[in-house]
Structures are given as C-alpha cells and as structure tokens.
Amino acid sequence: MTRQTFQQACVTAIAEEMRRDRDVFVLGEDVGTFGGPLKSTNGLWEEFGGEGRVIDMPISEGTFVGAAVGAAMRGKRPVVDLMFLEFLALVTQQFGLDAGAMHYYSGGAISVPLVMRAKYGVGPFHGHAYDFHSWLQNIPGVKIVAPSNAVDAKGLMRAAIRDNNPVLFLEHMALYHAGRMEVPDDDEFVVPIGKACVPRRGSDVTIVASALMTKRSLAAAETLEAEGISAEVIDLRTIVPLDEETILESVSRTGRLVVVSEAIKTGGSHNEVVSVVAEQAFDRLRAPILRVAPPRVPVPFHRDLEKAYLPDAADIIEAVHRVTRHSIPA
Amino acid sequence: MNNATSPATTGSNQLHIELYHLMTMSRVLDRIIGEHDGHWHGLEGEEAVAAGVYHGLRADDVLAPHYRGTIIAAYAKGADLRTLLAGAMGKTTGYNMGRYRSDICGPAQYNLIGLYSGSLGPPLGYATGGALAAKLDGRDDVAVAVFGDGGSSRGDCHEAMNLASVQKLPVVFVCQNNQIAISTEKKNGVGGSVAERGRSFGMLGVEVDGNDVLAVHGAMQEAIARARAGEGPTTIEAVTYRVAGHFYSDAEDYRDPDVVDRWRERDPIRAYRSWLVKEGVLDEAGLNRMDEEARVHAQTAMDRALADPAPTAVDLAPELVFAPDTPREGERP
Numbered sequence: 001m002t003r004q005t006f007q008q009a010c011v012t013a014i015a016e017e018m019r020r021d022r023d024v025f026v027l028g029e030d031v032g033t034f035g036g037p038l039k040s041t042n043g044l045w046e047e048f049g050g051e052g053r054v055i056d057m058p059i060s061e062g063t064f065v066g067a068a069v070g071a072a073m074r075g076k077r078p079v080v081d082l083m084f085l086e087f088l089a090l091v092t093q094q095f096g097l098d099a100g101a102m103h104y105y106s107g108g109a110i111s112v113p114l115v116m117r118a119k120y121g122v123g124p125f126h127g128h129a130y131d132f133h134s135w136l137q138n139i140p141g142v143k144i145v146a147p148s149n150a151v152d153a154k155g156l157m158r159a160a161i162r163d164n165n166p167v168l169f170l171e172h173m174a175l176y177h178a179g180r181m182e183v184p185d186d187d188e189f190v191v192p193i194g195k196a197c198v199p200r201r202g203s204d205v206t207i208v209a210s211a212l213m214t215k216r217s218l219a220a221a222e223t224l225e226a227e228g229i230s231a232e233v234i235d236l237r238t239i240v241p242l243d244e245e246t247i248l249e250s251v252s253r254t255g256r257l258v259v260v261s262e263a264i265k266t267g268g269s270h271n272e273v274v275s276v277v278a279e280q281a282f283d284r285l286r287a288p289i290l291r292v293a294p295p296r297v298p299v300p301f302h303r304d305l306e307k308a309y310l311p312d313a314a315d316i317i318e319a320v321h322r323v324t325r326h327s328i329p330a
Numbered sequence: 331m332n333n334a335t336s337p338a339t340t341g342s343n344q345l346h347i348e349l350y351h352l353m354t355m356s357r358v359l360d361r362i363i364g365e366h367d368g369h370w371h372g373l374e375g376e377e378a379v380a381a382g383v384y385h386g387l388r389a390d391d392v393l394a395p396h397y398r399g400t401i402i403a404a405y406a407k408g409a410d411l412r413t414l415l416a417g418a419m420g421k422t423t424g425y426n427m428g429r430y431r432s433d434i435c436g437p438a439q440y441n442l443i444g445l446y447s448g449s450l451g452p453p454l455g456y457a458t459g460g461a462l463a464a465k466l467d468g469r470d471d472v473a474v475a476v477f478g479d480g481g482s483s484r485g486d487c488h489e490a491m492n493l494a495s496v497q498k499l500p501v502v503f504v505c506q507n508n509q510i511a512i513s514t515e516k517k518n519g520v521g522g523s524v525a526e527r528g529r530s531f532g533m534l535g536v537e538v539d540g541n542d543v544l545a546v547h548g549a550m551q552e553a554i555a556r557a558r559a560g561e562g563p564t565t566i567e568a569v570t571y572r573v574a575g576h577f578y579s580d581a582e583d584y585r586d587p588d589v590v591d592r593w594r595e596r597d598p599i600r601a602y603r604s605w606l607v608k609e610g611v612l613d614e615a616g617l618n619r620m621d622e623e624a625r626v627h628a629q630t631a632m633d634r635a636l637a638d639p640a641p642t643a644v645d646l647a648p649e650l651v652f653a654p655d656t657p658r659e660g661e662r663p
C-alpha cells in the first residue's frame with residue numbers, strides 16, 4: 001500500500017501499465033516537461049519521454065484524439081490527456097461517433113483500445129467545471145468511468161488501459177488533490193469496468209451517485225443515520241456500461257431511490273438509472289424516484305452561485321426526507 | 331505522360347498493366363455499382379488519381395482513401411472484390427457484415443480507414459495516428475491520407491498536416507482536387523493552393539496533373555520513399571475534374587454541361603491508352619481484352635454478391651458493440 005492522492009494514483013497506474021506494455025503511450029497538451037495539467041502526467045516524461053512515449057501535442061484536440069484513434073487501430077494503446085472535459089465537443093466525432101463504431105462496423109476486424117482522460121467538476125480550480133460526460137452516453141461503443149476516490153482511480157485506470165474499447169476516464173478536480181488513501185501496489189489490482197460498489201449499506205433508501213456526488217451522498221447518509229434513516233449509497237464508478245444488477249438489487253430491498261448528479265437534471269446520465277429502475281423494479285418502489293441535480297444553467301462563476309448550483313449533502317437529505325415520507329406498503 | 335516511367339526507362343510493363351487495370355476496373359465498377367445504388371459516388375474522370383495513389387502500397391501501410399474511390403482503393407490494397415461489392419450492397423458477407431456502408435468505409439483488415447460517420451476530415455487524423463504508430467514501433471510503414479478540394483476546408487486537414495509536420499510523421503497527404511464539392515465549385519470553396527498549404531506547414535508540397543496517372547504515381551512514389559526514409563510528410567495536390575455526378579443519379583443541374591464535356595475529352599483512361607499503345611506496352615486489342623477481363627471479373631463478383639444473404643434482425647447483435655477482452659472467434663485482436 002502507498003498513501004496517494006487521486007492524481008498520484010492515476011499517474012502511478014499509467015506508469016505501471018507503460019512498464020508492463022510497450023504499446024501504452026501518452027499524448028496530449030503539455031503532458032511532457034510541464035507534467036500535465038494539474039500534474040496529470042507528473043513524472044512520466046522523466047521516465048518515458050526519452051523513449052518517445054510521452055508526446056506533447058499542438059492545440060488540435062480533434063486531430064490528436066484522432067491520431068490516438070488511428071494509433072489504436074494499429075494496435076497501440078494510447079492514453080490521451082484531453083486536459084478538460086469542456087473540450088469534449090471538439091473530439092466527439094473522433095472519440096465518440098467514429099471510435100465507438102469501429103469495432104461493430106468493421107465486423108470485429110478492429111478494436112480501439114483508447115483511454116481519454118478529462119478533468120472536470122466544480123472544485124477548487126474555479127473553472128473548466130462543466131460535466132458534459134452525458135453526451136457520450138448516447139453514443140454506442142464508448143465506455144465512461146468516473147471514480148470517486150484514489151483507490152478506484154488506480155484500479156479503473158488500469159482496467160481502462162487494458163480495455164479494448166474507447167474509455168472516457170473522468171478525473172474530478174475537487175477530488176484530485178484532496179486527501180490521500182492507502183492505494184494497493186499489487187500488480188493485479190484492477191477495478192473492473194461496469195461494476196458499481198456499495199460504500200455504505202442501508203435499508204430505507206438507495207442513493208445512487210458517482211465521483212464527487214458519492215462523497216456528498218456519504219456525508220448525507222451519515223447525517224441521516226443520526227436521524228434514524230438507513231441510507232444505502234451506491235457509487236456507480238462506471239457510468240457506461242451501467243451496473244444495473246447492483247442498482248436493482250439495492251432498490252428491491254429499500255424500495256426508494258434518490259439519484260444524485262453533477263450533470264444537469266435534463267438529459268444527464270443519471271436519468272438512465274431512473275429509467276432502469278422504473279422499467280425493471282417499478283413494483284418494488286414504495287415512493288416516487290427523486291433526482292438531485294443542478295438546474296439547467298451553465299456552471300456559474302461566483303462561489304455563492306456555484307454553491308447554489310451544485311447538489312450538496314443538505315439537498316440530498318431533503319430528497320431522502322421526501323421519499324421516506326412515502327410508505328406505500330412493500 | 332511522364333516519360334520517367336516509360337517502359338523503356340523502367341524496363342517493365344507490369345506497372346503499366348497494373349495501373350491500367352485499376353483504372354479500367356474503376357470505370358467498370360462505377361457502372362455496375364451505380365446500376366444498383368443511385369447514391370454511388372462515381373469516379374469517372376478521376377481514375378488516374380485513384381490508380382496512381384492507391385497502387386503499390388504495402389499490407390501494413392495505412393490508407394484513408396477519398397470516399398470517392400474507396401472500393402478501388404481497397405481492391406488495390408488486396409481486398410476481395412466480391413466481398414467489397416457484397417458490402418456495398420449491405421450483405422452479411424461484406425467486410426462490414428451489413429452493419430455499415432462499405433462504399434465509403436473500406437475493410438480494416440487491409441488497414442483501410444473509412445468514413446465511420448459521414449463527416450469528412452477525421453480520417454486524416456486517424457491516418458496520422460497510423461503513421462505515429464509506425465514511428466513508435468520503428469517500422470517504415472507509411473500512411474496515405476486522401477481528401478478532396480471540399481475536405482481541404484476542414485480544420486482536420488490543417489491540424490493533421492501540422493501534427494504530421496511537427497512530429498515528422500510518414501504521411502502522404504493527397505488532395506484529389508476534382509474542383510467541385512457536391513455543387514460548390516472550387517472557386518467558392520478553396521482559398522489558394524492546397525499544395526502551398528502543405529509547404530506552409532513545413533513539408534514538401536507538389537501539384538501534379540491529376541489526369542496523368544504516371545505523373546500522380548511518380549509523385550506518390552517519391553513521397554512514399556521519403557516517408558519510409560523518415561523524412562516526414564508530403565502534400566500532393568492532384569488536379570482533376572469530377573466528370574461523374576456527385577452520386578450516380580445526380581441530376582447535375584447545378585453545373586454547365588459544356589465544362590463536363592470539355593473534361594470528358596481529357597479522359598484519363600483514353601489518354602493512358604494512347605500512351606500505352608504509342609510506347610508499345612499493349613495494342614488496342616490487348617487493352618480491349620483487359621477491359622473485358624475487368625468487366626467479367628466485376629460482373630461475376632457483383633452477381634455473386636447480389637446472390638449473397640442479406641442480414642436479418644438477429645444480425646443486429648447489440649451485444650457485439652463493445653470489443654471483448656479477448657477476441658471472439660473470427661475477430662482480430
């Protein structure tokens with residue numbers, strides 16, 4: 001075990017995979033001597049730059065993600081640093097529509113093992129916050145992971161690099177340098193893509209979240225416990241493909257669902273969780289499903305506006321109170 | 331015609347036979363596919379660019395062809411004609427298994443990069459990435475990225491040229507300049523010279539007569555040799571004209587038929603035939619025989635493709651959208 005931040009865990013996972021597999025390489029803007037935006041590639045240049053495996057890119061996001069797609073088509077395993085998720089619109093054709101379709105359209109003749117890292121989220125950096133990942137949920141063939149802590153970040157980064165599909169790897173800036181955890185050093189430590197986890201067990205309500213919203217949901221659950229409400233928290237970890245089984249199993253027991261999202265309420269990926277439960281566990285619900293998510297405005301600048309925008313523990317608690325007031329007999 | 335490739339100079343007729351075959355095959359395919367698909371993007375008038383650019387690439391060279399010419403590009407790269415035509419007809423037996431239109435998306439098995447969505451430009455980035463992979467692996471494979479005068483307006487084109495230049499990647503950019511983008515004439519779509527753009531990105535940029543197959547082929551061979559030697563990218567602007575409609579059933583009421591007729595008089599196949607006869611490579615009878623062989627080959631392939639099974643609902647197979655950890659049977663890792 002090594003005590004590491006989220007950022008350090010990501011970089012360690014990449015370095016270890018680069019040592020393990022010569023096809024893994026890193027490209028992006030300022031990933032070289034600069035060490036990556038927010039230190040996202042810190043130390044990789046020193047170890048792998050001489051081999052040409054850490055490559056600084058011109059400000060051409062669409063084409064350098066495209067170049068990563070093209071290299072992946074030829075068997076390489078590129079890890080692209082997109083810098084910020086705000087740039088997603090610039091690369092949606094290459095990373096989404098095209099890379100996501102290649103395996104299926106080619107009749108399985110090719111796969112595109114590609115990781116695209118993107119920093120995002122309301123946090124200490126006061127900018128580049130937009131959470132646009134939901135756009136990609138609507139594009140077949142693309143995976144999306146959103147770890148909430150350093151341990152999962154390391155295990156999911158490894159899984160993403162070893163995966164044979166394009167994977168969007170979300171790195172929340174409020175979690176990036178915030179605190180350290182004991183992170184496994186074990187060579188075989190991998191967190192599988194497509195598996196949620198249940199960091200807190202409970203029996204009255206299921207709260208589904210990811211990334212920073214997991215942290216806030218856990219804080220809310222703590223407060224609720226003191227009130228005598230037992231909340232189960234599911235950390236999705238993977239947004240696509242969704243771990244429907246874990247969600248359905250939990251909601252089948254609790255009968256209540258609150259979904260928490262940093263993406264805005266309309267069209268956000270959290271709505272898929274709601275749909276899955278509505279379609280497959282309607283008869284187990286004892287209360288209407290509630291969503292806790294930002295309103296439909298662009299991420300605001302001033303801290304007070306930002307605070308009003310982003311769901312916090314109080315908002316989650318309020319939603320839980322509303323669903324627990326309902327008690328249709330089980 | 332370029333005398334540097336005269337059979338007297340090269341001592342071989344094989345090259346000329348192969349180039350002519352690609353050109354006449356392309357013309358035949360236009361008719362055979364067009365009869366079944368009104369949206370087929372024909373290549374009439376531009377065959378010299380296709381043959382000159384697509385001939386002679388190695389298996390591991392990456393090729394992002396122009397969509398107008400994708401099937402002849404795949405054929406030149408060694409793909410099976412019947413399978414290609416089955417793909418154009420959406421049959422299960424096509425390389426894309428009926429999941430995607432093979433007229434604009436060549437088989438990945440032959441390292442072709444297709445239009446995986448209908449938007450022009452991104453394949454230039456994918457080709458550049460193929461070249462990056464070759465460089466990282468220390469192989470001397472090259473990537474060929476072909477676009478039209480229309481596609482030259484995409485930022486992707488300039489971004490790919492810039493990236494290939496700064497990374498000194500083995501890419502040959504070819505502008506198949508047919509002077510019209512659907513209905514938009516070059517004068518309304520392209521500012522300046524595309525070859526000049528290549529030069530402005532710090533690479534060699536050359537303009538060739540796109541109706542002279544030997545000029546195109548000669549420029550390609552030089553660019554490929556430089557790329558293989560690690561000397562970086564080249565831009566070739568091959569100026570030709572789209573005698574064909576944008577698609578087979580195009581009414582073409584947006585352009586002056588006299589302009590089309592004038593270019594038809596400069597037909598690249600007829601010009602090459604005259605040269606081949608003059609140089610004594612083949613006589614008229616031999617060329618006619620090659621035309622007939624191509625026609626029979628293509629027609630047989632198409633007849634078989636048409637008889638092939640069409641996909642059914644089971645073939646939709648949504649569970650196959652993600653690549654597995656280990657390849658499924660019949661899939662490449």
